[in-house]
Structures are given as C-alpha cells and as structure tokens.
Amino acid sequence: MIQSGLIYSRVFSGCTSRSESQILGAMSKLDKVVAESRKNSEARGHSYREQALKMYPWICTKCTREFSRENISELTVHHKDHNHDNNPQDGSNWELLCLYCHDNEHMRHLDAAATKVNAGNERTGTHATGKPFANLKDLLDRQR
Numbered sequence: 001m002i003q004s005g006l007i008y009s010r011v012f013s014g015c016t017s018r019s020e021s022q023i024l025g026a027m028s029k030l031d032k033v034v035a036e037s038r039k040n041s042e043a044r045g046h047s048y049r050e051q052a053l054k055m056y057p058w059i060c061t062k063c064t065r066e067f068s069r070e071n072i073s074e075l076t077v078h079h080k081d082h083n084h085d086n087n088p089q090d091g092s093n094w095e096l097l098c099l100y101c102h103d104n105e106h107m108r109h110l111d112a113a114a115t116k117v118n119a120g121n122e123r124t125g126t127h128a129t130g131k132p133f134a135n136l137k138d139l140l141d142r143q144r
C-alpha cells in the first residue's frame with residue numbers, strides 16, 4: 001500500500017512542469033482560498049459529510065452494516081472527538097456510523113460526561129480537570 005502511494009506521488013510530481021498559466025493560477029489561489037473558507041464555514045454541515053462519504057467505504061464502523069445509494073441517508077458522520085468544528089481534511093476525526101450506532105455513541109458520551117461531572121462535584125466541588133475520556137475505556141470494557 002505504501003509502495004503504490006509512492007508510485008502515485010512520483011507520477012504526479014513528474015508531470016508538473018510550471019507553465020505561465022499555473023503561476024497565474026497560484027496567484028489567484030489566495031482569492032480562491034478565502035472564498036473557499038467562507039463557503040466551507042457556511043456549508044460545513046454538508047461538505048464534511050460528502051467528503052467523508054467519498055473517503056470511506058459506505059459501511060457503519062460499529063456494526064459493519066453496508067449502505068447503498070438508496071439508504072445512504074441513514075449513514076451519518078460522527079466526530080471522534082465530538083467536536084463538529086474539528087474537520088481535518090485527512091478525515092482523521094470522522095467515523096461513519098449508522099443512525100443507531102451514532103445514537104449509542106452519543107448516549108455513551110453523555111453518560112460518561114455526566115458521571116465525570118457528578119463525581120467531580122461531589123468530591124471537591126471544583127472544575128473537573130484532566131482527560132474527558134478517562135473513564136470511557138472502563139465503560140466500554142464493562143459493556144463487553
């Protein structure tokens with residue numbers, strides 16, 4: 001897999017010879033980037049889903065249910081760190097989940113967060129510090 005990636009990048013970099021139009025293209029690129037980022041923040045809710053669906057096979061990561069054009073609307077994009085504004089272009093924060101598994105994932109996150117907050121308040125009355133997912137692994141292990 002690494003090898004085929006290398007071959008690809010070699011083929012592409014071998015083809016780039018700078019022409020005048022490319023330099024002009026690079027100069028107008030800044031305008032484009034500004035426009036793009038504006039567009040992205042407006043349509044963020046849709047664009048990251050499309051990107052994720054292009055990037056990953058249409059399969060629920062949790063229950064491995066497969067999806068097709070007919071029912072793709074039931075496949076959703078989950079943010080692994082639960083931050084919907086964190087959308088790295090390599091898709092590392094995305095996970096494709098069916099509606100049911102996505103619901104479960106969020107219920108678990110809420111439960112864990114609530115437990116953490118309650119425990120922190122009872123013991124010290126101060127702000128909870130440290131790792132938000134510290135007890136998530138325990139929860140997961142227990143459910144197995």
Ligand SMILES: [Zn+2]
Binds near residue numbers: 060061097098102
């Ligand atoms: Zn699922």
Ligand SMILES: [Zn+2]
Binds near residue numbers: 077078079106
């Ligand atoms: Zn989610």
